[in-house]
Amino acid sequence: MIVTLTPNPSLDRTIELAEPLTRGEVQRAVGAHHEPGGKGVNICRALEASDVKCLAILPGDSDDPVLVALRSQKVPHLGLPIGQALRSNVAITEPDGTTTKVNEPGPALSPRQQADLIELVLEKAQGASWLVLAGSLPPGVPVDFYSDIISALRARYGSAAPRVAVDSSGAPLAAAALAAPDLLKPNAEELAELTGFADAETLESDPELTVEAARTLVAGGVVAVLATLGSRGAVLVTAEGAWLAQTPPMIAVSTVGAGDSALAGYLLSTNAGASPVDCLRQAAAHGAAAASLPGSTVPALSQTDPSVVTVTALDKPKISTHPKEDDQ
Numbered sequence: 001m002i003v004t005l006t007p008n009p010s011l012d013r014t015i016e017l018a019e020p021l022t023r024g025e026v027q028r029a030v031g032a033h034h035e036p037g038g039k040g041v042n043i044c045r046a047l048e049a050s051d052v053k054c055l056a057i058l059p060g061d062s063d064d065p066v067l068v069a070l071r072s073q074k075v076p077h078l079g080l081p082i083g084q085a086l087r088s089n090v091a092i093t094e095p096d097g098t099t100t101k102v103n104e105p106g107p108a109l110s111p112r113q114q115a116d117l118i119e120l121v122l123e124k125a126q127g128a129s130w131l132v133l134a135g136s137l138p139p140g141v142p143v144d145f146y147s148d149i150i151s152a153l154r155a156r157y158g159s160a161a162p163r164v165a166v167d168s169s170g171a172p173l174a175a176a177a178l179a180a181p182d183l184l185k186p187n188a189e190e191l192a193e194l195t196g197f198a199d200a201e202t203l204e205s206d207p208e209l210t211v212e213a214a215r216t217l218v219a220g221g222v223v224a225v226l227a228t229l230g231s232r233g234a235v236l237v238t239a240e241g242a243w244l245a246q247t248p249p250m251i252a253v254s255t256v257g258a259g260d261s262a263l264a265g266y267l268l269s270t271n272a273g274a275s276p277v278d279c280l281r282q283a284a285a286h287g288a289a290a291a292s293l294p295g296s297t298v299p300a301l302s303q304t305d306p307s308v309v310t311v312t313a314l315d316k317p318k319i320s321t322h323p324k325e326d327d328q
């Protein structure tokens with residue numbers, strides 16, 4: 001079982017344009033999608049689509065559109081009633097694959113609601129293989145929310161605590177990185193902000209530099225860093241090595257949730273006992289499959305093709321082109 005916490009879930013609205021977005025103009029959409037969203041919600045949707053047991057924990061009343069949609073999609077979830085509507089985030093996709101996203105701040109959570117959410121997570125995480133702490137924090141929630149959960153989890157369950165993955169941004173990500181999580185999943189922008197190594201564009205185009213940046217996090221106690229680099233693929237850095245995964249060029253349909261799907265691919269592979277290289281390969285395959293689908297649609301394992309992913313060891317010679325080859 002994998003448990004995810006999404007403190008700031010959303011109803012994701014994706015609007016498809018058949019022409020480039022023009023600021024200040026009225027444009028007609030050719031398509032629209034609504035999905036229950038927020039990073040941990042997407043990860044659970046992707047895991048469940050592949051028959052991997054997951055529980056999505058989130059704030060939200062049972063009649064909120066996000067929870068209604070989760071129920072109708074049969075995604076196992078637990079909502080903590082907050083008496084307020086969840087946010088709605090908008091993505092606009094263009095024919096060349098460009099996605100523009102506007103996210104609301106979300107409803108504030110009171111200290112009581114925060115404490116209840118933490119208790120729910122600690123309770124449900126018992127016996128889980130992974131706890132994923134995902135997304136931004138809503139107003140009123142302190143930046144050390146995630147790092148406090150990691151400490152509380154380890155204090156409560158000791159060596160039996162689930163492994164913890166963090167997929168966030170800004171100050172909450174920086175605080176969580178100091179709590180020695182088992183996995184961090186930044187994109188280039190988040191890694192750039194977290195490490196101050198270079199700007200996002202430079203990191204995306206220079207995997208070696210991405211590795212150097214991620215290594216500073218591993219040196220600080222993070223067990224593994226899975227950095228997603230958009231169309232440039234993904235990089236995995238652990239104390240044992242660093243690898244780059246690349247997928248064949250494609251025009252994305254919508255990149256919303258592609259990073260979440262990549263993380264789901266990585267997690268389901270670790271659950272199946274795969275090697276780090278194969279976990280990375282599956283992460284890249286999941287990310288690419290998600291980008292080929294509209295809105296924040298998540299792929300099932302059967303919709304991904306890890307055989308087309310090229311994995312290269314960045315600190316050793318090239319090790320494998322196809323999953324069947326030995327990639328140790």
Ligand SMILES: O=P(O)(O)OC[C@@]1(O)O[C@H](CO)[C@@H](O)[C@@H]1O
Pocket residue numbers: 008010012036037038039042089101103134135136137169256257258259260296
């Ligand atoms: O505002 P946050 O919490 O950082 O991100 C929220 C969000 O953009 O992340 C998901 C895609 O990763 C979407 O489902 C959702 O709208």
